[in-house]
Amino acid sequence: MIPELEKFVGFSAKNLPKDEPLASGHRACQGCGEVLALRMVMKALGRDVIVCNATGCMEIVTSPFPQTAWNVPWIHIAFENAASVASGVEAARKVLARKGKIPKKHVDILAVGGDGATGDIGLQWISGAMERGHDFLYVCLDNEAYMNTGVQRSGCTPYGAMTTTSPPGSQSFGQVTWKKNVPAIMAAHGIKYVATASPAYYLDLMNKVKKAAMVKGPAYVHIYSPCPTGWGSAGERSIEIARLVVETKVFPLYEVIDGKYIMSRKITKPKPVTEYLKTQRRFRHLKEEQINYIQARVDAEYEKLLKLSEM
Amino acid sequence: MSKRVGVEVSIAVADAVALARAEVIPAYPITPQTHIVEHLSEIVANGHLDAEFIPVESEHAAMSCACGSSAAGARTFTATSSQGLSLMSEILYHPGPMRLPIVMVVANRALAAPISIWNDHQDIMVQRDIGWIQTFAENGQEAVDLLLHAFRVAEDRRVALPFIVNIDGFTLSHVIEPIIMPDQEEVDRYIPPFKPHYKLDPRKPVSMGPVGIPEVYTEERMAHNEALKASKRVILQGWKEFAEIFGRQYNPVEVYRTEDAETLLVTMGSISETAMTAVDEMRNAGKKVGLVRIRLWRPFPGPEFRKAIGKAKTLAVIDRCLPPGAVCGPVGAELRSLLYRVPGAPKIFSFVAGLGGRDVTVDRFKEIVDKAELYAKKRPVELYEVIGVREK
Numbered sequence: 064m065i066p067e068l069e070k071f072v073g074f075s076a077k078n079l080p081k082d083e084p085l086a087s088g089h090r091a092c093q094g095c096g097e098v099l100a101l102r103m104v105m106k107a108l109g110r111d112v113i114v115c116n117a118t119g120c121m122e123i124v125t126s127p128f129p130q131t132a133w134n135v136p137w138i139h140i141a142f143e144n145a146a147s148v149a150s151g152v153e154a155a156r157k158v159l160a161r162k163g164k165i166p167k168k169h170v171d172i173l174a175v176g177g178d179g180a181t182g183d184i185g186l187q188w189i190s191g192a193m194e195r196g197h198d199f200l201y202v203c204l205d206n207e208a209y210m211n212t213g214v215q216r217s218g219c220t221p222y223g224a225m226t227t228t229s230p231p232g233s234q235s236f237g238q239v240t241w242k243k244n245v246p247a248i249m250a251a252h253g254i255k256y257v258a259t260a261s262p263a264y265y266l267d268l269m270n271k272v273k274k275a276a277m278v279k280g281p282a283y284v285h286i287y288s289p290c291p292t293g294w295g296s297a298g299e300r301s302i303e304i305a306r307l308v309v310e311t312k313v314f315p316l317y318e319v320i321d322g323k324y325i326m327s328r329k330i331t332k333p334k335p336v337t338e339y340l341k342t343q344r345r346f347r348h349l350k351e352e353q354i355n356y357i358q359a360r361v362d363a364e365y366e367k368l369l370k371l372s373e374m
Numbered sequence: 375m376s377k378r379v380g381v382e383v384s385i386a387v388a389d390a391v392a393l394a395r396a397e398v399i400p401a402y403p404i405t406p407q408t409h410i411v412e413h414l415s416e417i418v419a420n421g422h423l424d425a426e427f428i429p430v431e432s433e434h435a436a437m438s439c440a441c442g443s444s445a446a447g448a449r450t451f452t453a454t455s456s457q458g459l460s461l462m463s464e465i466l467y468h469p470g471p472m473r474l475p476i477v478m479v480v481a482n483r484a485l486a487a488p489i490s491i492w493n494d495h496q497d498i499m500v501q502r503d504i505g506w507i508q509t510f511a512e513n514g515q516e517a518v519d520l521l522l523h524a525f526r527v528a529e530d531r532r533v534a535l536p537f538i539v540n541i542d543g544f545t546l547s548h549v550i551e552p553i554i555m556p557d558q559e560e561v562d563r564y565i566p567p568f569k570p571h572y573k574l575d576p577r578k579p580v581s582m583g584p585v586g587i588p589e590v591y592t593e594e595r596m597a598h599n600e601a602l603k604a605s606k607r608v609i610l611q612g613w614k615e616f617a618e619i620f621g622r623q624y625n626p627v628e629v630y631r632t633e634d635a636e637t638l639l640v641t642m643g644s645i646s647e648t649a650m651t652a653v654d655e656m657r658n659a660g661k662k663v664g665l666v667r668i669r670l671w672r673p674f675p676g677p678e679f680r681k682a683i684g685k686a687k688t689l690a691v692i693d694r695c696l697p698p699g700a701v702c703g704p705v706g707a708e709l710r711s712l713l714y715r716v717p718g719a720p721k722i723f724s725f726v727a728g729l730g731g732r733d734v735t736v737d738r739f740k741e742i743v744d745k746a747e748l749y750a751k752k753r754p755v756e757l758y759e760v761i762g763v764r765e766k
């Protein structure tokens with residue numbers, strides 16, 4: 064256990080903050096799981112925070128000037144560099160506090176981006192910030208494609224999924240690669256806290272965000288974020304899908320605290336992956352062969368994770 | 375007390391950044407800028423400057439960090455060159471409209487390919503429209519003075535714009551010159567603490583860098599352009615105050631032996647020193663030649679330039695950049711636009727010279743003047759000429 068987390072008190076259904084640092088009235092699609100996840104992140108962090116947002120759906124839907132959904136300080140510069148912007152903000156606050164120009168009071172610095180911003184184009188910027196040890200948390204809102212530009216595949220798009228740049232056809236069954244393990248890449252930096260979360264388990268999500276903020280130095284939370292528009296799923300089923308993904312072991316929930324893997328929720332009676340896949344049109348074209356492969360690989364990946372957690 | 379020291383210009387520039395009390399310095403090494411940030415990291419490591427030195431993983435990250443730290447209210451400095459400046463390019467367009475007064479030194483260097491570490495102005499000319507204030511230094515003293523001026527002006531609340539001071543790579547950055555280093559008390563008087571209009575602060579939340587829908591984009595870009603144009607007043611005031619405190623006077627455009635001159639060389643940066651020698655020799659030989667040096671490149675000082683050229687008949691503009699396929703070099707093109715249809719305007723020719731570290735000698739300047747005078751009589755096919763090309 065790391066010392067910063069000794070005083071950790073979790074959220075419960077009874078003490079959920081009523082305050083909304085991210086206001087409603089933004090322009091996200093109906094049933095957007097990503098903005099819901101972001102709302103939970105912000106509820107967990109409260110108002111003493113500075114948000115550095117990467118370009119992507121969340122930046123676009125919350126900030127069309129002269130409107131803003133943000134009740135907390137917020138900055139957007141570009142697609143790939145939210146972690147660098149956060150590094151600059153953190154460094155500035157450090158020196159300004161030392162010089163007595165701002166109060167010494169701690170303010171959380173949140174860098175937030177989509178799976179594209181995080182696992183693909185921004186990987187170097189995040190790696191640099193993690194390696195340098197800035198005191199900030201990075202949240203990846205993973206809707207498994209570049210949604211803002213119209214559902215193109217990313218390194219986080221799951222095997223077999225249809226996107227506008229991984230279309231199934233006579234020579235293809237959709238995305239041909241397995242989902243990139245971005246949390247493992249983050250953990251490889253030796254940072255103190257890495258976690259995965261899903262908005263269906265909102266207390267777990269908020270507690271993980273709170274821990275990530277409490278840890279001194281960089282921390283990372285990877286949040287599965289259903290996107291009805293990009294996935295061809297029903298808006299009212301986003302939470303259900305966010306639960307199914309965990310129950311089928313497709314997206315396991317865990318923490319990596321100081322290098323130690325800890326399962327947040329062990330799935331002893333997993334549902335078959337088909338139950339998850341059939342909720343979304345992006346998997347509709349998959350044949351038995353691919354579905355069998357997905358089931359086998361999901362099982363194997365889960366076993367690997369369990370082993371890590373038993374080490 | 376200010377004192378004159380013999381020092382490498384890069385070291386003096388770094389010392390000036392410390393005198394200006396920069397607070398956040400995200401930086402990445404690249405020749406010929408590296409000595410500046412190396413020395414700065416040393417100054418911070420030794421506790422001579424209370425700042426955060428961030429050894430970022432790329433120049434793109436350096437500029438991204440700089441945006442974050444400036445937005446959070448810290449005085450922010452970085453330096454780069456050539457490939458590094460190009461890598462920053464995407465982010466260079468943000469601090470202008472976002473009104474983040476980052477100060478940067480660019481040690482000017484050629485662009486690949488072929489890769490070249492040597493001096494010319496191609497790196498900055500392709501970033502001409504990033505919307506920063508830009509000046510060009512001629513010598514080491516000027517590099518130090520223009521840098522202090524940059525901090526003074528950029529952060530002025532009437533300006534709030536980023537600022538680049540260009541110094542020629544190697545020919546300026548790496549030479550040892552006698553430089554008067556101002557003392558701390560004078561610099562503190564000249565550069566007040568940074569108090570931005572807005573900053574990222576939970577006590578007073580603001581949203582920075584939002585989406586610009588078509589209904590606001592034009593106005594946003596125009597507001598930035600107006601601010602950049604209007605900054606000239608404060609730039610001039612900053613130089614006036616500088617003269618009052620430090621005793622050295624600077625102007626947007628400098629002239630040398632332009633009285634009664636018929637042909638003027640037009641230069642930017644350290645090449646101007648050789649140009650002055652050439653002007654002296656040509657004057658001794660009875661030629662009516664002078665020199666106009668542009669110090670302030672953005673916002674472009676149109677009226678000052680028009681005044682500086684007086685009644686000259688021909689301008690021989692030195693462009694240290696070859697824009698492939700263009701009508702003319704960038705400085706030449708700028709001046710042609712400025713003087714187009716101005717009654718009595720001189721004839722203008724652009725001479726692309728000194729690319730990738732090629733020396734521009736006194737004899738070359740003479741050749742340029744001769745050619746300009748010839749072309750004024752007999753219009754050449756092209757509006758520019760690459761000077762000093764080896765035949766074999």
Ligand SMILES: Cc1ncc(C[n+]2csc(CCOP(=O)(O)OP(=O)(O)O)c2C)c(N)n1
Pocket residue numbers: 097118119120121142143176177178179180181206207208209210211212217
């Ligand atoms: C350098 C650069 N390349 C490409 C883009 C275009 N672009 C903007 S957002 C985006 C996709 C964002 O995807 P992701 O990070 O997954 O966020 P999402 O929209 O899915 O939430 C792309 C490709 C850009 N803005 N900048």
Ligand code: SF4
Pocket residue numbers: 090091092093094095096097098120124206210211289290291292293
């Ligand atoms: S496209 Fe998807 S992620 Fe983007 S706002 Fe709509 S539902 Fe949310």
Ligand SMILES: [Mg+2]
Pocket residue numbers: 177178179204205206207208209210
């Ligand atoms: Mg995405």
